[in-house]
Amino acid sequence: MRPDITHSSGQNRTDVAVIGAGLAGCCTAAALARAGLGVTLIDAMAIYPPAFRAEEIDDSHLAVLERFGLRQAVLPVLTPMDDNVSFRFGRLFSRRLFREYGFAYGDLINALRPALPAQVRQVIGRVERVETGPERQIIGLADGTVVEARLLVIATGLGDAVRRAVGVERIVTSKAHSLSLGFTMARPRSDYAFEKLTCFSHRPEDRIAYLTLFPLGEALRANFFIYRTMDDPWVTAFRQDPQPLLRAAMPELAELCHGFEVTGTVAARPMDLTVSEGYRRDGLVLVGDAFSTVCPVPGIGVRKALSDVERLCVHAPRWLETPGMDAGKVAAFYDDPAKRATDDECMHTSLVARSTAVDTSLRWRARRQRNALARRGIYAANKLLRRIDGWERDLQRRPAPSCAPA
Numbered sequence: 001m002r003p004d005i006t007h008s009s010g011q012n013r014t015d016v017a018v019i020g021a022g023l024a025g026c027c028t029a030a031a032l033a034r035a036g037l038g039v040t041l042i043d044a045m046a047i048y049p050p051a052f053r054a055e056e057i058d059d060s061h062l063a064v065l066e067r068f069g070l071r072q073a074v075l076p077v078l079t080p081m082d083d084n085v086s087f088r089f090g091r092l093f094s095r096r097l098f099r100e101y102g103f104a105y106g107d108l109i110n111a112l113r114p115a116l117p118a119q120v121r122q123v124i125g126r127v128e129r130v131e132t133g134p135e136r137q138i139i140g141l142a143d144g145t146v147v148e149a150r151l152l153v154i155a156t157g158l159g160d161a162v163r164r165a166v167g168v169e170r171i172v173t174s175k176a177h178s179l180s181l182g183f184t185m186a187r188p189r190s191d192y193a194f195e196k197l198t199c200f201s202h203r204p205e206d207r208i209a210y211l212t213l214f215p216l217g218e219a220l221r222a223n224f225f226i227y228r229t230m231d232d233p234w235v236t237a238f239r240q241d242p243q244p245l246l247r248a249a250m251p252e253l254a255e256l257c258h259g260f261e262v263t264g265t266v267a268a269r270p271m272d273l274t275v276s277e278g279y280r281r282d283g284l285v286l287v288g289d290a291f292s293t294v295c296p297v298p299g300i301g302v303r304k305a306l307s308d309v310e311r312l313c314v315h316a317p318r319w320l321e322t323p324g325m326d327a328g329k330v331a332a333f334y335d336d337p338a339k340r341a342t343d344d345e346c347m348h349t350s351l352v353a354r355s356t357a358v359d360t361s362l363r364w365r366a367r368r369q370r371n372a373l374a375r376r377g378i379y380a381a382n383k384l385l386r387r388i389d390g391w392e393r394d395l396q397r398r399p400a401p402s403c404a405p406a
Contacts, residue, residue, distance in 0.1 A: 012040055012121065012123070012145065012146070012147045012148065013147075013148045013149070014038045014039060014040040014121065014147065014148070014149045015032075015037040015038040015039065015149065015150055015151065015320055016029075016032050016037055016038070016039045016040070016149055016150070016151045016152075016153060016316065016320075017039075017040045017042060017137060017139055017147050017149035017151070017152050017153070018032075018039060018040070018041045018042065018153045018155055019042045019043075019127055019139065019152070019153070019154050019155065019156055019162050020042075020043060020154065020155035020156035020157060020159070020162075020290070021041050021042070021043035021048070021109070021113060021122070021155075022048070022053075022109055022155065022156075022157055022288075023054070023105075023108070023109065023112070023288070023302070023305055024155040024157070024287050024288030024289070024290070024305040024306075024308065024309060025041060025043070025153075025155035025156075025287075025288075026041070026070070026109065026112040026113060026116060027064075027065070027068050027070065027112075027305070027306060027309045028153055028155055028287060028309050028312060028313075029041040029116055029120045030068045030069055030070055030112075030115075030116050030117060030120065031067075031068045031309055031310070031312075031313045032312075032313060032316060032317075033116070033117040033119040033120045034068065034069055034117060035313055035316070035317045036317070037119070037316065037317060037320060038119060038121075039119060039120045039121070040120075040121045040122075040123055040147050040149065041116070041120050041121070041122050041123070042123045042124075042125065042127065042139065042141070042147065043122075043123075043124060044124070044125065044126045044127075045124070046124045047110060048105075048106045048109040048110050048113075049106055050104065050106045051105050051106050052105070052180070052182045052267035052268075052269050053105035053269070054105055054296070054301055054302050055102060055103060055104065055105065055182065055214075055216070055221065055223060056100055056101065056102055056103075056212075056214060056223075056299065057078075057100070057101050057103070057302055058098070058099060058100045058101065059099050060303070061302055061303065061306060062074075062101075064306045064309075064310065065306075067310075068309070069115075069117065070112055070115055072115075073111050073112055073114070073115030074103075074108055074111050074112060076111065077103050077104070077107040077108055077111045078101035078102070078103050079101060079102040079103065079214075079215045079216050079217055080099060080100070080101050081099075081100050081101070081102065081195050081196045081214055081215055082097055082098065082099050082100075082195065083095065083097060083194070083195040083196065084096045084097075084098060084100070084195070084196040084197070084198060085194050085196070085197050085198075086197070086198045086199070086200070087197070087198070087199040087200065087250075087252060087253065088199075088200050089202075090202060090251075090252045091252060100196070100214070102214045102215055102216040102221055103216070104216065123141070123145060123147065125141035125142060125143050125145055126141060126142040127139055127140070127141060127142075127161070127162055127165070128140050128141060128142050129165070130152070130162060130165045130166050132152060132166055132281055132282055132283045132284050133282050133283060134282040134283065134324055134325060134326040134327075135150070135283075135323075135324060135325065136148055136149070136150065136283070137149045137150070137151065137152035137283045137284070137325075139152065149283075150283070150320060150325050151283055151284075151285065151316060151319065151320070151325055151330075152166075152283055152284050152285070153285050153286075153287060153312070154166070154168075154284065154285070154286045154287070154290045155286075155287050155288055155290055156290050157288065157289045157290060158289055158293065159290075163276070163286065163290060166281065166284055167278055167281065168276050168277070168278050168279045168281070168284075168286065169276070169277045169278055170274045170275075170276060170277075171274060171275050171276070171277050172272045172273070172274050173272075173273045173274060173275055173347075174272065174273035174350075174351070174354075175272050176229045176230075176270060176272060177227075177271055177272055177273045177295055177350065177354060178209070178225060178226070178227055178270075178271050178295050178296065178297055178354065179225075179226050179227070179228050179229065179230065179235065179268060179269070179270050179271070180223060180224070180225055180268070180269040180270075180271065180296050181222075181223070181224040181225075181226065181235075181238065181239070181242075181266055181267065181268055181269075182221070182222065182223055182224075182266070182267040182268075182269070183221075183222050183224070183242060183262050183263075183264065183265070183266045183267065184216075184219050184220070184221055184222065184262065184263055184264050185213065185219070185220040185221075185222060185257070185258075185260075185261065185262060185263070186258075186261040186262055186263040187220070187258055187261065188218050188219065188220070189215045189218060189219060189220040190218070191258065192213075192220055192256075192257070192258070193256065194213075194256070195214075195215065196212070196213065196214045196215070197212070197213045197214075197253070197256075197257075198210055198211070198212045198213075199211045199212075199250050199252075199253055201357055202249075202250075204357065204358045204359070204360055204368075206249060207226055207227045207228050207357070207358050208224075208225075208226050208227075208249060208357070209225040209226060209227065209297045209353065209354075209357050210225055210297075211223070211224045211225075211246075211249075211250060211253075212224075212225075213257070222262075224246075225296065225297045227354055227357060227358045229270070230268060230270050235268070238266065239265075239266040239268065242260070242262050242266055243259065243260045243261060243262055246260040246262075247259065247260055269296075271293065271295055271296060272293065273293055273294065273295060273347065273350055273351075274292060274293045275291075275292045275347075276290075276291050276292060279291065279334070280327050280330070280331055280334065281327055281330075282325060282326050282327050282330070283325040283326075283330065284330065285312060285316075285330055285333055287305065287308040287309060287312060288304070288305035288308055288309075289301070289305070291308065292343060292347070294346040294347060294349075294350045295349075295350035295353060295354065297350070297353045297354070297357075298346075298349045298350060298353050300345075300346045300349055300350075301346075303342075303346075304342055304343070304346045307338070307339065307342045308339065308342075311333060311336045311338055311339045312333055314336070315332050315333050315336070316333075319332075356368065356371070
């Protein structure tokens with residue numbers, strides 16, 4: 001914990017108050033502080049607890065963190081991976097060399113917080129009241145602390161309390177859109193012949209997007225993305241004993257994955273697709289999942305959150321150069337063409353990913369057949385390459401790489 005974190009009550013004035021110290025909140029605080037603004041970051045917890053959230057990023061995300069001054073802080077909690085093999089149609093399909101990183105979300109946030117610039121004042125406390133207006137924003141905490149800011153940024157993720165307190169509603173556009181399951185394989189990563197493995201669904205009736213296995217420290221972590229609801233009997237059975245259902249769903253991987261033996265509990269994270277309504281308010285900006293949510297299946301949530309932060313940092317310093325913070329001024333963020341394009345793309349990708357996997361209408365059956373034909377052509381080309389460089393044989397004997405980040 002940083003020594004300058006504030007717990008006691010008192011009056012604090014700042015340029016920008018950020019509520020929520022997850023990924024979006026920490027990055028917002030760091031980026032605005034680097035732009036020369038005074039920032040107060042408010043969160044109910046001094047230490048972020050273990051949580052099943054995003055668990056993979058790549059070098060494009062690290063490049064953004066570099067611009068925020070946070071890249072070096074997160075490297076110690078990242079496990080790099082370069083070699084990704086994928087299975088489609090029940091057989092080995094392709095191999096892609098691409099740098100990615102596995103991480104535990106709580107570890108990532110707890111690495112970010114101490115690395116925030118000195119201009120960021122971190123306040124720990126539960127928000128009890130919020131008053132917004134065209135000039136000043138007032139945040140009252142349970143311990144009596146009052147933070148007064150010109151601009152308020154809400155970065156509370158899926159949490160509803162603060163957003164509701166300022167009168168912003170969350171509208172569900174796709175209820176129970178997807179379900180993410182996270183668990184750890186029983187054997188250490190060194191026992192597996194692959195570095196990262198992704199296996200896609202066989203049939204729409206399976207309601208599976210894909211399974212991905214990737215290194216996390218000395219362990220092999222699994223993220224299983226499906227299109228089912230939490231009350232589905234299949235989900236209940238899977239969380240109680242995942243091994244037989246994994247073997248049945250992906251029998252081609254059973255031997256390669258040592259029978260899918262799993263250790264510990266299976267974490268579950270259901271996801272609705274949502275958008276905000278009534279967010280154009282004086283002195284207020286919502287970023288990341290607090291503004292809208294997307295499906296984790298396409299792996300776009302982190303990019304969307306970081307894009308919000310980057311666009312906000314284009315506008316916020318300009319806003320603070322002149323008096324007032326009315327809704328018309330703040331609207332420049334929501335109307336930013338790059339933000340709108342990213343939001344639209346992420347929502348479209350979320351919907352297409354689900355339909356591609358499970359929609360049985362004529363349109364999507366035809367689309368899957370078209371995709372299958374194209375991929376079978378790619379498979380034939382990859383098969384020739386496998387014979388040339390021998391990497392299919394390597395899959396059976398390649399040792400696990402070092403855990404040291406680059």
